Amino acid sequence: MTQQMMDTEKTPEPFAAGLPFGAGAALDPLRRDADLAELSRDLLDVLVVGGGATGTGAALDAASRGLTTALVEGGDLASGTSSNSSRLLHGGVRYLEQMEFGLVREALHERGLLQDLAPHLVRRMSFLYPLTHRVWERGYVGAGLTLYDALAGMGDRHGFRRHRHLSRRGLLRQVPQLRPDAAVGALRYEDGHVDDARLVLTLARTAAREGATVLSRVKVTGLASRSDHTVATCVDVLSGAEFRIRARRVILATGPWSGLAQKMLGAGDVRVRASKGVHLVFSRERLPLDSALIARTPSSVLFVIPTGDVVLLGTTDTPWEIGPGPVLPTGADVRYLLDQANQWLREPLRRSDVVGVYAGLRPLVDQPDRQDTQAISREHVVREVAPGCVVVAGGKLTTYRVMARDAVDAVAAGLRAVRPSATEHLALVGASGFAQSWTRRDAVATAAGLPVSAVERLARRYGSDYPALLAMGRRDPGLLAPVPGAPSLLAAEVLYAARHEAAMTVDDVLLRRSRAGLETPDGGAAAAPHVAELLAGALGRGAEWAREQAEEYVRAAEVRRSALDASDDSELAPLLDALAGRGSGAA
Structure with missing residues (x-):
């Protein structure tokens, strides 16, 4: 990365809403050491474990009430359920x-x-x-x-x-893509x-703006309840260093793995069943839809959802019996979805049409009287499982804010006077001034020398922050060029992800900060070296680190593709071991 790039990133210009760029909301990995040291010294009001939609929502809710709050996540933010949904608010x-x-x-x-x-x-x-x-x-x-x-x-x-x-x-x-005989009306x-991963990142940044400390790649390995607080034993995944966090209250928002967190406390009151949901990704050219479709299937609901340059096709609803770690789709999942969709389409979809595939887990609160996962209620549960420790489980992406509010209400009992939740009126980062900046997108695109569609994509990702990304290009026009191999991702976005959105690996950028890794036929492999080089410059890493990052991403993409040759989940064990053994890739 050139010194000019670095200077551009360090000295950004104000954005349209008139506030400093990323003011108070930056998730900067370069601050991790200071944040970790501070966490291990102080007694917190609230520690949130889990960096999905519910966890980041809980951190925002608690911090906005004036409680000293920290959130830790063992992987990347939104790296589990909250980046692998149907992306619906419904x-x-x-x-x-x-x-x-x-x-x-x-x-x-x-x-x-x-x-x-x-x-x-x-x-x-x-x-x-x-x-x-x-x-x-x-x-x-x-x-x-x-x-x-x-x-x-x-x-x-x-x-x-x-x-x-x-x-x-x-x-x-x-x-017109439907078969004429498929329906009578x-x-x-x-x-x-909503882009689920972008929502989580925005919640995390908003929580940081409200005063929360948000740290990814910090794994909780033990929980011990004391008379007036809980001690969380943690490991910094990047350095391997162990440390402890003390908190008066703990919220466990660990989704499908809630049972493991409870086991650390010697509890198990909330039982969660994991249901796998798989989605296929097609190019908009292959399936040029303007409206989404919804239909029944024998074991789930079929969604066909146009979003940006692609169309999502999902979803499955099958029990996942494998332990914590990556989740992979199989060839059977792909065939099932293609079969269901082709009952409706004039030109049948083939496996060769599939651009990307992703799988996630729904954390469903167990109901012994309902054996099928699709029959289990999507209601959420908030329950104290040990003194001062609350589990929040179940629910759905759409109701993350209610789940977070209920969890903070539960832990607020017994603390000093705590204000009621204010998140119903608390705009998220990027919302302030968005309407004004959106109306100026044509003029902004002309000034930046970009297509209006590219500016609209930035506005939808970053809200009123997007002019600041374009400001980088005034000093280094190369930053406004797409990353080679990822047409929908600008180089400036990689720098922004590293300095403001806690991105530390190529995975973070290509699979969650953007969706380029799901929207290109090679799974983002061609873009990986370029993203790694940009990340290395932003994070102060060297060329060897960048090379290893790119190679690791490509290897993981190959493992994910090879999973599609598996006939069912029982054949995934070697592939899951290969992915789990990758490490963080950020050390």
Whole structure:
């Protein structure tokens, strides 16, 4: 990296909202040593374990109430469930059939609220529900969507339009890719879409802005409850150093692995079952949809979701019996999804059309009377499992804020006077001034010499911070060029990810800060050396580190691809061992 690049990163210009670039919200890995030393000295009010949507939401909630707060995550932020979802903010139409009216109402409220708190991350999306029966199904599904609209609130101020009916001709006019004989008509309604990983990163940065210490790659290896506090034994994954954090209250937001965290405390009151959800990624050219599709399958729900330059196809809902670590899709998962989608499509999708595949786990609170994971309620649970230690589990991405609020309410009891939750009114980083900066995107694109589509993509990722990334290009125009091998990722974004979003590895950048590793046919392999070089300069690493980073990313991508040759989960053990043995890659 040139000295000019480094200077550009260190001395950014103010952004459109008039605030200092990243003021108070930077997650800078170069500050880790100081943060770790401070954590091991002080007695915290709240320690949050787990860096997904619920954990980062809890850290934000606690810090915004004035509690001294830290969050630790053993891997990268959003590296588990919260970067591998369907990326939807929705009430859950299918939960109406399970009579979960309270859950649906709550989720619909949060769907609209998050559009206020993070308008740059959330957008409305049109969904089409194809009908295959002429009379009863239209009435049945229509009644459900009427209730859905009512639970959201008539005249929804957030702009989500009420459902309407389409004839077969109307459906095919909107989605000509469907087989003419596949449906007799459809119902159209709206829900929300969000990049789940970007949401988590934004929550983490907002928590830091409110005063929380947020540290990734810090693994909790032990928890010991004392009379007035809990001691967490931790390992810095980067250095191997062991240290301890003392906190009056602990929130365990560890998702599918909640049982392991409870075992450290000698507890096991909350049992969580993991359900694997797999998604396929296609180019928008191969599947040029403007509206999303939703349909029933024998064991899950089929979503076809256009987002950016790609289309997501998911999802599966099968039990995952393998222990903590990476989650991989198999060839059987891919075949199942292709088979389900091809029942509807005029031109069948083939495995060769698949650009990327990803898998994540849903953390479902166990219900012994329900054997199938798709039948388990998505309600969340907050329960004290040891003095001062609370587990929050279950739920869904859409209701992360409610889960976080409930968890902090639970641990606030017995502490000094604690303010009520304020997150319902607390805009996330990038929201302030977004509307104004969005309206100026054409002029900004012209001044930067970029296509408007590139500026719009930056605005959707970074909100009102995006002009600061463009400001880097005024001193080094090369930073506004796409990273070779990753057309949707600018070089400036890699620097931003390293200095402001706690990115430490090529994985972090290509799989979570951006989705280039899922949206290019080679899985981001061609981009890896270039990303590694940029990261090395930003993090003060050398050429050897960059080479090892790139090689490690490519090896992992090959392992993930080879998993698609497995017939089922039972054949994944050697591949999971290979991925788990990679280490952090950041040391």
